[in-house]
Structures are given as structure tokens and as C-alpha cells.
Amino acid sequence: xxxxxxxxxxxxxxxxxxxxxxxxxxxxxxxxxxxxxxxxxxxxxxxxxxxxxxxxxxxxxxxxxxxxxxxxxxxxxxxxxxxxxxxxxxxxxxxxxxxxxxxxxxxxxxxxxxxxxxxxxxxxxxxxxxxxxxxxxxxxxxxxxxxxxxxxxxxxxxxxxxxxxxxxxxxxxxxxxxxxxxxxxxxxxxxxxxxxxxxxxxxxxxxxxxxxxxxxxxxxxxxxxxxxxxxxxxxxxxxxxxxxxxxxxxxxxxxxxxxxxxxxxxxxxxxxxxxxxxxxxxxxxxxxxxxxxxxxxxxxxxxxxxxxxxxxxxxxxxxxxxxxxxxxxxxxxxxxxxxxxxxxxxxxxxxxxxxxxxxxxxxxxxxxxxxxxxxxxxxxxxxxxxxxxxxxxxxxxxxxxxxxxxxxxxxxxxxxxxxxxxxxxxxxxxxxxxxxxxxxxxxxxxxxxxxxxxxxxxxxxxxxxxxxxxxxxxxxxxxxxxxxxxxxxxxxxxxxxxxxxxxxxxxxxxxxxxxxxxxxxxxxxxxxxxxxxxxxxxxxxxxxxxxxxxxxxxxxxxxxxxxxxxxxxxxxxxxxxxxxxxxxxxxxxxxxxxxxxxxxxxxxxxxxxxxxxxxxxxxxxxxxxxxxxxxxxxxxxxxxxxxxxxxxxxxxxxxxxxxxxxxxxxxxx
Numbered sequence: 035x036x037x038x039x040x041x042x043x044x045x046x047x048x049x050x051x052x053x054x055x056x057x058x059x060x061x062x063x064x065x066x067x068x069x070x071x072x073x074x075x076x077x078x079x080x081x082x083x084x085x086x087x088x089x090x091x092x093x094x095x096x097x098x099x100x101x102x103x104x105x106x107x108x109x110x111x112x113x114x115x116x117x118x119x120x121x122x123x124x125x126x127x128x129x130x131x132x133x134x135x136x137x138x139x140x141x142x143x144x145x146x147x148x149x150x151x152x153x154x155x156x157x158x159x160x161x162x163x164x165x166x167x168x169x170x171x172x173x174x175x176x177x178x179x180x181x182x183x184x185x186x187x188x189x190x191x192x193x194x195x196x197x198x199x200x201x202x203x204x205x206x207x208x209x210x211x212x213x214x215x216x217x218x219x220x221x222x223x224x225x226x227x228x229x230x231x232x233x234x235x236x237x238x239x240x241x242x243x244x245x246x247x248x249x250x251x252x253x254x255x256x257x258x259x260x261x262x263x264x265x266x267x268x269x270x271x272x273x274x275x276x277x278x279x280x281x282x283x284x285x286x287x288x289x290x291x292x293x294x295x296x297x298x299x300x301x302x303x304x305x306x307x308x309x310x311x312x313x314x315x316x317x318x319x320x321x322x323x324x325x326x327x328x329x330x331x332x333x334x335x336x337x338x339x340x341x342x343x344x345x346x347x348x349x350x351x352x353x354x355x356x357x358x359x360x361x362x363x364x365x366x367x368x369x370x371x372x373x374x375x376x377x378x379x380x381x382x383x384x385x386x387x388x389x390x391x392x393x394x395x396x397x398x399x400x401x402x403x404x405x406x407x408x409x410x411x412x413x414x415x416x417x418x419x420x421x422x423x424x425x426x427x428x429x430x431x432x433x434x435x436x437x438x439x440x441x442x443x444x445x446x447x448x449x450x451x452x453x454x455x456x457x458x459x460x461x462x463x464x465x466x467x468x469x470x471x472x473x474x475x476x477x478x479x480x481x482x483x484x485x486x487x488x489x490x491x492x493x494x495x496x497x498x499x500x501x502x503x504x505x506x507x508x509x510x511x512x513x514x515x516x517x518x519x520x521x522x523x524x525x526x527x528x529x530x531x532x533x534x535x536x537x538x539x540x541x542x543x544x545x546x547x548x549x550x551x552x553x554x555x556x557x558x559x560x561x562x563x564x565x566x567x568x569x570x571x572x573x574x575x576x577x578x579x580x581x582x583x584x585x586x587x588x589x590x591x592x593x594x595x596x597x598x599x600x601x602x603x604x605x606x607x608x609x610x611x612x613x614x615x616x617x618x619x620x621x622x623x624x625x626x627x628x629x630x631x632x633x634x635x636x637x638x639x640x641x642x643x644x645x646x647x648x649x650x651x652x653x654x655x656x657x658x659x660x661x662x663x664x665x666x667x668x669x670x671x672x673x674x675x676x677x678x679x680x681x682x683x684x685x686x687x688x689x690x691x692x693x694x695x696x697x698x699x700x701x702x703x
Contacts, residue, residue: 049085056081121208125151127159127188132203141208145178158188158204171206183209223285228328229268229318230336231259234344236276242310254304255312262297266290279329284320287349291356294700295347298359313345321350341470341495343510343671355497357663373518376507377525380465380488383505384416387463387486391454393423393476394515395469397617399430400579401514401547402468404539405490408519408532409465410447415530422447423454423476429615433579434539441535451477458483465490468515468543470499470508471668490518492547494659496668510670513559516543520562537569542576549625553653553672586619593623593638594630600691601698604656605633608683609640616642617649621675624651637661637690639683646686648676656697664693 060074121138125131129152158171171186186206233239233255243251259278263270266289268282298314305312317335322328335350346359384390390413394402406422413420426435426448438444449457454477458464463486469475470491481487481500488505492512512518520540523530532540544563548555551563582590589611597607605627609620620638627636628651635656639648648665650658652672659674665686667676678686 049089053081053085122206123151123208124203124205125155127155127202127204129155138208141210142177147177150175150177154184154206155204158202171204174211177208180210180212181215183211185209223283225284225320226281226325226328227284227287227318227320228325228332229280229282229316230329230332231278231280232315232336232340232344233276234313234315239310239312243308247308251304251308251312255301258297258300258304259314262300281325287318287320290318291349291358295358298345298347314347315339315344316347317350318347319350321352338495338497338499341499341508341510343494357660372507372509373521374525376505377522378527379505380412380507380522381416381526381528383463383486383488384413384418387418388459388461389457390418390420390463390465391423391458391480392420392465392467393454393480394467395471395474396425396476397430398424398428398476399468399543399546400434400539401516401543403431403434404536404541404543405467405515405519406465407536407539408516408523409467409490411530411532411536412523412526415526415528420447421449421454421457423449423451423480425476426450427614429618434542437579438535441533443533444535451480455479455483460484460486462486463488466500466503467491467519469493470503470506471496472498472500490515490522492518493669496663511556513554513556514544514547516540516547517559517562520544520565521558524565532566532569534569534571537566538571538576541566541571541573542579545573545576546580547673554670582622586615586622589619590623590626593619594626597627597636599633600694603632603634604694605630605636606687606690606694607636607638608687609638610683612641614642616640617647620647620649624649627651628653639686639690641683644679646678646681646683648678648686648690650674650676661690661693661697665689 057078060078064071064074119137120135121141122135123131123138124133131151154175157173171184171188173184175182175184184206186204188202188204240248240252256272260270263278263280263282266280266282266286268280268286270278270280272278295316298316301312301314315336317332317339319328319331319335321331331350335348335355338355339346339348342357346357348358349356390409392406392409392413394406403422403424406424410420410422424431426432435448438448458480460483462484464480464484465488466475467490470489470493472478472481475481485502485504487500487503488507489500489503490507492509492515494510495508507518507522509518516539523532541563544559544566545551548559551559589609593607593609597605599605607623607627609616609623611619613619617640620640624636624638627633627638635650635652635658637648637650637658639646641647648662648667650662650667650669650673652658657671659669659671662669662674662676665676665678667674669675681689
């Protein structure tokens with residue numbers, strides 16, 4: 035009706051203008067000729083009468099046409115609702131159904147639709163209560179065996195006077211998306227995944243097999259690999275004698291996860307029959323638009339796996355890694371070719387650098403500082419300025435730093451984080467020792483000031499590793515970073531002579547990380563220790579650096595006393611003290627718990643500021659690294675740690691117990 039009024043008012047306004055013009059013309063005529071006054075009045079009256087008659091007629095015609103048009107539109111709209119090809123329902127938020135289309139009735143004839151409608155109304159009511167500005171309804175819902183996209187809107191409408199309040203009326207369409215979703219899933223599931231399978235330590239493993247048996251063992255390995263790949267209906271090629279590349283559809287990825295890469299155990303059993311340690315490393319990626327990108331990501335994933343010691347599988351999806359296996363002890367590499375190559379490369383990089391900055395991990399231990407001093411000696415032998423960035427007040431190295439301070443030649447060698455950042459430029463070579471994690475270095479900002487980074491580490495690789503290192507010497511079989519640095523010192527072409535304190539620092543790093551040559555020791559560990567002993571290392575003095583006082587020993591005794599035993603073999607305890615030595619005390623207590631009969635693994639945690647520190651230890655039967663990785667930590671099979679912020683010690687303990695139970699559940703499957 036408002037449109038009718040506007041159209042008519044427009045017509046009337048124009049008519050008035052015409053009448054005014056006629057009136058003015060008649061007045062002018064009458065002024066010039068008075069005899070025409072009466073005829074002009076009669077003529078104007080006739081025009082006025084005709085105009086009135088014409089306006090009324092026009093008004094009625096316009097009104098009738100608009101009414102006909104409105105009726106036609108309303109009829110079409112009603113017909114569209116009634117004969118809608120989509121299921122349609124109109125209802126109120128109290129569940130009262132106002133109207134439903136015939137298609138709705140037939141579509142849901144065999145389904146109890148009321149329960150679904152009630153759930154939908156509950157969701158929409160929440161949106162109304164939250165006063166959302168968007169009044170549209172759009173969501174997916176599974177009804178019976180079909181999936182529907184629900185579209186519509188809710189509008190305010192006044193209820194009857196008895197309710198005396200406003201309600202919402204809902205107009206909802208149900209669009210069957212079952213087939214579309216099936217096609218989308220089929221498209222998603224048919225996308226390829228790229229996998230790389232590598233036989234760990236192929237050359238050394240084959241050397242341990244009798245010559246006449248090698249073809250048979252290799253054939254058995256390949257048979258297992260081809261059968262496992264055949265379960266995915268994938269294809270496989272062998273570009274190298276120890277490497278296989280497979281391509282399969284994504285639909286089989288969940289099945290592989292559920293089976294937890296059963297091929298890993300199959301290959302181990304084959305190795306047990308031949309009395310050798312035979313393992314595989316498997317990297318799978320579905321990240322990337324093209325197969326080339328997926329292959330590149332699979333290669334990066336393989337680097338992570340090998341950096342963690344091999345004998346495991348990893349799947350890379352959405353920028354995250356999921357690991358399987360990795361429960362076997364790393365195999366020591368007897369050949370020192372890599373150490374020689376890395377030593378020569380490091381020597382070249384030091385010569386090209388303006389200066390050298392060396393740093394270990396946060397909360398440094400003697401392995402970090404001792405190996406840093408070893409790299410310092412290499413740099414100074416090559417006549418380059420070198421400095422070690424570390425926290426001089428860290429409890430684990432306090433005694434050693436005090437001893438170092440007595441020597442005049444080391445007066446300006448150990449510097450603070452701020453000093454290290456100040457002397458680092460684009461031409462500075464930064465050497466990381468005893469860590470490879472970006473967020474765990476002594477001063478992360480130093481890494482941002484140069485692209486020339488070298489990593490020397492013995493820990494299993496984590497997902498947040500330094501990915502821009504130009505040289506990496508990461509050997510997880512090694513006992514310590516000090517062992518690796520000692521090997522490098524022997525292969526640098528420039529003859530290196532260690533000072534007594536430097537040799538003692540390196541020896542102490544090996545001794546502490548191996549728990550007095552008990553854990554993770556191999557032939558190369560003793561060779562490195564023997565090389566350092568030639569300098570006349572005083573073992574008694576080293577032991578004194580790490581002696582506990584009576585107060586500290588009592589704290590450790592209390593932790594051991596209050597330990598809780600889980601799964602009959604795992605000790606978990608909490609240190610309730612608040613002091614700077616929390617990390618050191620927890621580590622020593624975890625070591626002490628392993629001296630108790632039947633205890634195969636131990637976890638001790640304590641609060642350091644706003645962080646919960648966890649030290650995990652194992653005699654090898656249980657992989658503490660896999661357990662603490664789920665809490666954001668890492669390390670080795672028998673020695674690992676973690677730091678957690680924002681939660682209490684009791685909450686961390688509860689999480690840890692749950693993870694331990696999951697670990698055993700997975701192992702028993």
C-alpha cells in the first residue's frame with residue numbers, strides 16, 4: 035500500500051503544476067482582454083472538474099493493478115512454500131510446529147525427526163540468548179543415515195496476548211548433502227601419500243651377516259616391505275639398496291596408524307632370528323599440493339627420524355608429527371668417517387667466520403659447558419676469537435665455573451647472554467652444543483642474528499629443531515656432546531693441545547651423562563675417555579665437583595622415601611622444595627631411584643619458578659623419551675626431561691601417570 039500511495043502522490047503533484055500554469059496563462063489573457071474573464075472562469079472550472087474526475091479514475095486503476103500484482107506475488111510465494119522441492123518446516127522456539135511441507139513429511143517418514151528438531155531448537159536458543167547479530171541458521175546435521183545442510187533464519191514475532199512476550203519463529207530448509215559429502219570424502223581419501231622406508235645402518239648390519247646368508251636376509255626384508263605396502267594397494271620403487279619409496283592413497287593412512295606400523299616389529303623379529311639388530315625407519319607425508327612437495331616433506335620427516343635414532347615411523351600431517359615405535363636402543367656406529375668429515379667442515383667454517391659464539395642449553399650441565407670449552411679450544415687454535423655463552427650461576431656447573439675463574443686465560447671467555455647477543459653479527463659462527471632445540475638454547479635471540487649455525491648434539495631429534503643449521507653433527511648413539519667434540523678435536527688438521535681444565539671438562543661431561551660409564555657407553559665412548567685421560571685428568575677432582583652436601587642428600591632421601599610405584603616397576607615422586615637447585619636435585623633423585631631393586635624407570639618432578647621440571651631415567655626397558663615427549667620434553671631412551679608451564683605439580687603428575695598407563699597399553703597390544 036505504501037507503494038500505491040507514492041505512485042499516486044507523484045501523479046497528483048504533476049497535475050497541480052499543470053493547473054498552476056493554466057491558471058497563470060488565463061490570468062494573463064484576462065488582464066489583456068476583460069471580455070474573456072467569464073469564459074476563462076468557465077473553462078478553468080471545466081478543467082478542474084475533468085482533472086478531479088481523471089485523478090480518481092487513475093487512482094482506482096493504479097490501485098487495482100497493484101492489488102492484482104500483490105495477489106499474484108503472494109500466490110506465487112505460497113505456492114513455492116507449499117510445493118518446495120526441499121524439506122521445509124516453520125516452527126516456534128517452544129517446539130510448536132506451525133507448518134511443514136509435503137516434501138518434509140515424505141523425506142522423514144521413517145525417522146523420528148522430533149528428537150533432531152528439539153536438539154536443533156536447543157542450539158538455536160543458545161544463539162538467541164547470546165544475542166547474536168547474525169539471524170541466519172547454517173549447519174550440518176546427520177539425520178538417520180543422511181547428512182543434511184540446514185539453512186534458514188529466525189525472526190521475532192509477537193505471540194498471542196496470553197503469553198505477553200515476544201517469541202522467535204524459525205523457517206528451516208533441509209538440503210540433502212549425503213552424496214556431496216561422499217564425493218568430497220572420496221576426493222580427499224584418493225589423494226596420494228608419499229612414504230620413504232629406509233633400512234637403518236645398512237652397511238654395518240650387512241657386515242655382521244654371513245656372506246652366504248645376505249641375499250636370503252635381504253629377500254626376507256624386501257618381502258616384508260612389499261607385503262606391507264601391498265596392504266595399501268600402493269606402488270613401491272627401490273631407488274637405492276637400502277631405501278624404498280612408496281605411494282598410496284590417503285584412505286589407508288588411518289589403517290596404518292591403527293596397526294601402529296606392524297612392519298617395524300616384523301623386521302625386528304627377522305633380525306632376532308639372525309641374531310642382529312635389524313630395524314627400519316619410515317617417513318610418511320600427505321602435506322603438499324604436488325607429489326614433489328609431499329616427497330620433500332617426507333625427506334624432512336626422515337631427517338627427524340634418523341636424528342631420533344631410527345627404528346621408528348613418523349607421519350607428518352598439518353605441520354605436526356606423529357611418532358610410532360622407537361623403543362630400541364640406538365646402535366653405535368663404529369666408523370668415524372663422519373666425524374672426520376664434520377671436523378674438516380667445522381674447521382673451514384671457523385676460518386671463514388669473524389668470531390665464534392658457543393652456547394649450550396638453558397639450565398646448563400657439565401656436558402654442555404665441557405663440550406663448549408672443547409669447541410672454544412678448536413676456535414682459538416685456528417686463531418679466532420671465541421666466547422662461551424652460559425649462565426655462570428647454574429647449580430649444575432657452579433663448582434666447575436669457580437674452578438675456571440681461577441685461571442687467568444679464561445677470564446673473559448665465559449660471557450652472559452646480553453654480552454653474547456652484543457658480539458653476534460651476520461659473520462659470526464654460532465655453535466650449539468648438547469642441544470638442537472630452538473627454544474631450549476641459552477639465548478634464542480642469538481640465533482636470529484646470524485644464519486651461520488652449527489649443531490653438535492647427541493639427543494634424539496625433536497620437531498622444533500634448528501632447521502637452518504649449515505652443519506649438523508647429531509649422533510644419538512653417542513653418550514654425550516663431550517664425546518662428539520672430543521672426536522672432532524682429534525680430526526682437526528690444526529694440531530690441538532687441550533689444557534688440563536678443558537680435558538677435565540670434557541671428561542666430566544662424558545662421566546656425568548653416562549652415570550660413571552654405566553649407561554649408553556660404547557667403544558667410541560671409552561676411546562674418547564682414553565684420549566682425555568692422556569692429559570692427566572684428575573678423576574677425584576671431577577667427582578668432588580658433583581658431590582652433594584648433607585642437606586642436598588637429605589632432600590634426595592626424602593624424595594626417594596615418598597616415591598610412588600606405578601605398574602610395579604616405575605617410581606614417581608615429587609620434590610616439594612623451592613630453590614635454585616630443583617632441576618639438579620630432581621635429576622639426582624631420579625638416578626638414585628634406579629638403584630632400588632625392581633625399579634626400571636623413575637620420574638621426579640619439582641617446581642622451579644612457574645615451571646614444573648621433570649627428570650626421567652630408565653635402565654633401558656622403558657623409553658622415558660617417548661613418555662616425556664607427550665609432555666613437550668625429549669632426550670634419550672634412558673634419560674629425558676621436560677618443562678611445563680601454567681599447571682601445578684599435582685596436575686603434571688596426574689598427566690604423567692595417564693601417559694605411563696597409555697604407554698603400557700600400547701606395548702601390550
